[in-house]
Amino acid sequence: MSSPLEKKILIIGYGNTLRGDDGIGQIIAEKIEKLNFKDIDILALHQLTPDIAGKIIEYKVVFFIDASQNTELNEVQVLSLEPSESSPKIEHAMSPEDILKLAEELYNFYPKSFCVLVPARNFSFSENLSDLTKSMIQPAIKIITEKIKNFN
Amino acid sequence: MKQIVIDPVTRVEGHAKITILIDDSGHVSDARFHVTEFRGFEKFCEGRPFREMPGITARICGICPVSHLLASSKAGDKILAVSIPPAAIKLRRLMNLGQIVQSHALSFFHLSAPDLILGMDSDPSKRNVFGLIKADPELARKGIRLRQFGQEIIEHLGGKKIHPAWSIPGGVRNGLSEESKKQIIDKIPEAKQTAKLALELFKKLLPNFQREIQIFGNFPSLFMGMVGEDGLWEHYDGKIRFVDSMGNIIADELDPANYKEYIGEAVESWSYLKFPYYLPMGYPEGIYRVGPLARLNVCEKMGTPEADKELLEFKEIANGDRAVSSSFYYHWARLIEIIASLERIEELLSDPDISSKKLRANAGVNSIVGTAASEAPRGTLFHDYQVDENGLIQKVNLIIATGQNNIAMNRTIEQIARHFIHLHGTKIPEGMLNRVEAGIRAYDPCLSCSTHAFGKMPLEITLVDKNGNVIDKKSR
Numbered sequence: 001m002s003s004p005l006e007k008k009i010l011i012i013g014y015g016n017t018l019r020g021d022d023g024i025g026q027i028i029a030e031k032i033e034k035l036n037f038k039d040i041d042i043l044a045l046h047q048l049t050p051d052i053a054g055k056i057i058e059y060k061v062v063f064f065i066d067a068s069q070n071t072e073l074n075e076v077q078v079l080s081l082e083p084s085e086s087s088p089k090i091e092h093a094m095s096p097e098d099i100l101k102l103a104e105e106l107y108n109f110y111p112k113s114f115c116v117l118v119p120a121r122n123f124s125f126s127e128n129l130s131d132l133t134k135s136m137i138q139p140a141i142k143i144i145t146e147k148i149k150n151f152n
Numbered sequence: 153m154k155q156i157v158i159d160p161v162t163r164v165e166g167h168a169k170i171t172i173l174i175d176d177s178g179h180v181s182d183a184r185f186h187v188t189e190f191r192g193f194e195k196f197c198e199g200r201p202f203r204e205m206p207g208i209t210a211r212i213c214g215i216c217p218v219s220h221l222l223a224s225s226k227a228g229d230k231i232l233a234v235s236i237p238p239a240a241i242k243l244r245r246l247m248n249l250g251q252i253v254q255s256h257a258l259s260f261f262h263l264s265a266p267d268l269i270l271g272m273d274s275d276p277s278k279r280n281v282f283g284l285i286k287a288d289p290e291l292a293r294k295g296i297r298l299r300q301f302g303q304e305i306i307e308h309l310g311g312k313k314i315h316p317a318w319s320i321p322g323g324v325r326n327g328l329s330e331e332s333k334k335q336i337i338d339k340i341p342e343a344k345q346t347a348k349l350a351l352e353l354f355k356k357l358l359p360n361f362q363r364e365i366q367i368f369g370n371f372p373s374l375f376m377g378m379v380g381e382d383g384l385w386e387h388y389d390g391k392i393r394f395v396d397s398m399g400n401i402i403a404d405e406l407d408p409a410n411y412k413e414y415i416g417e418a419v420e421s422w423s424y425l426k427f428p429y430y431l432p433m434g435y436p437e438g439i440y441r442v443g444p445l446a447r448l449n450v451c452e453k454m455g456t457p458e459a460d461k462e463l464l465e466f467k468e469i470a471n472g473d474r475a476v477s478s479s480f481y482y483h484w485a486r487l488i489e490i491i492a493s494l495e496r497i498e499e500l501l502s503d504p505d506i507s508s509k510k511l512r513a514n515a516g517v518n519s520i521v522g523t524a525a526s527e528a529p530r531g532t533l534f535h536d537y538q539v540d541e542n543g544l545i546q547k548v549n550l551i552i553a554t555g556q557n558n559i560a561m562n563r564t565i566e567q568i569a570r571h572f573i574h575l576h577g578t579k580i581p582e583g584m585l586n587r588v589e590a591g592i593r594a595y596d597p598c599l600s601c602s603t604h605a606f607g608k609m610p611l612e613i614t615l616v617d618k619n620g621n622v623i624d625k626k627s628r
Binding site for chain 2: 016045053054086101102105106107125
């Protein structure tokens with residue numbers, strides 16, 4: 001299975017930056033953008049919508065960075081992603097697995113994908129991160145950049 | 153008294169549940185569309201500089217950030233008390249049209265088309281966009297591309313991020329490059345073709361939905377929307393008009409800044425979503441609807457050739473003189489608005505003003521009040537700010553499109569439930585569940601905007617008697 005357009009890596013950080021830790025995905029994506037990696041595109045989004053399926057098929061590898069809703073998670077977790085097994089309902093906001101499923105169904109292709117889950121605790125109205133989530137920014141960037149090296 | 157609870161409503165942005173109250177004789181006595189997330193956004197904004205408000209409010213929602221961006225910038229223009237440059241107005245208009253295209257495309261192709269194309273009674277596990285892909289893969293791909301087209305316009309103007317703080321009090325930060333202009337123009341023919349294809353398909357499917365037309369919010373109400381000069385369809389800056397179901401204009405030329413003179417906001421203990429109503433008629437008699445159906449009902453012409461042809465045909469539903477009353481027709485109105493938006497985008501891009509470098513008027517705080525509105529995809533959006541002499545926000549009130557359809561959504565659920573409970577007794581028939589959800593989806597509510605909620609959950613329906621005992625339960 002190869003990407004038709006042969007672009008290399010897409011990093012999508014998503015979440016609501018008005019909801020405290022929920023915005024960590026966007027924050028990390030923007031910090032990685034400033035590192036100016038070659039052949040890496042960055043998207044900072046509020047939420048995943050169906051049209052993202054049309055975007056990810058341009059890439060060989062995609063990383064989805066999100067705040068974990070598991071409040072017992074204490075370190076950054078990287079999971080390999082596969083398309084949803086069942087047909088998920090489409091809502092305004094979709095999961096990464098749903099996006100992969102949509103790409104597979106629409107374009108017969110989905111890129112190798114990873115979900116980077118960042119520990120999070122505070123989802124109330126705030127533009128500030130909790131101390132825990134703030135402390136996970138550098139570890140998350142390090143883990144992602146190490147992973148990226150494997151694909152460059 | 154028995155209760156039927158549908159919790160939550162799927163394919164609706166945000167988080168909500170529905171309770172249908174059944175009296176002892178087995179009839180529907182009331183229906184309630186509960187919105188359960190607490191709204192605290194206005195409080196959160198207090199103390200912030202008003203110039204930050206477009207960037208902050210645009211982050212309320214991932215689907216319609218541009219609506220908040222524009223309404224907020226316009227409220228900021230009022231605080232500066234300036235007239236902004238013509239190019240800035242036209243560029244803001246361009247972005248709003250891109251937003252209408254992308255939001256309506258998402259609503260039609262991905263959220264509602266499965267109901268329309270696969271049928272309301274088709275297998276719920278297949279009645280989704282994946283079922284749609286199997287039935288018509290090319291239509292699904294075209295829908296994705298149409299939404300991308302609208303998104304790209306927003307990105308060309310505001311940059312890659314979905315929440316661009318591009319429009320600001322006094323104007324806009326950047327113009328449109330010639331390269332961007334060309335890229336948008338090149339994609340217009342395909343976008344138009346897709347919109348027309350969807351519209352023709354919808355019209356072909358209409359005979360299959362006679363029952364839904366009758367029971368999806370088919371009742372008299374007022375309709376509210378902006379209009380331009382001579383009743384022209386307006387999406388960015390116009391006067392407010394109310395019409396009744398008979399098509400009579402009952403209020404016109406209303407200044408959005410004076411919304412408190414004609415819009416009241418009622419509160420019910422069972423919902424965090426307020427219930428706006430037309431103040432002179434009181435609550436709940438002052439029920440009005442906003443959004444695509446309302447905009448087409450209040451306007452006399454779209455102002456572009458293809459959309460005007462479609463508007464004439466649309467108005468024939470109600471003999472050309474009355475308002476189109478069934479909320480099922482929101483879908484049709486949405487598709488006509490996509491066509492109108494595409495035609496207006498084309499016009500704007502050929503306007504030499506749009507390339508002007510004069511994009512911003514500079515001023516300080518000249519008024520401590522700034523109130524403005526624009527038309528969001530789901531209806532009229534009001535932003536009302538009070539600031540101190542330093543421009544720090546003292547008070548915020550947002551009147552959101554989805555909230556203004558709140559009374560109508562409740563009545564729609566009640567109408568659908570009455571129809572089915574009458575036929576099937578107090579069990580929850582699958583057909584009712586499907587239609588209650590689809591009836592709500594016709595309004596394309598955005599609960600993120602109306603309550604600033606987030607999250608999604610699986611579907612669960614519970615039938616509860618007056619003592620709280622569960623007597624029937626369904627989940628998907």
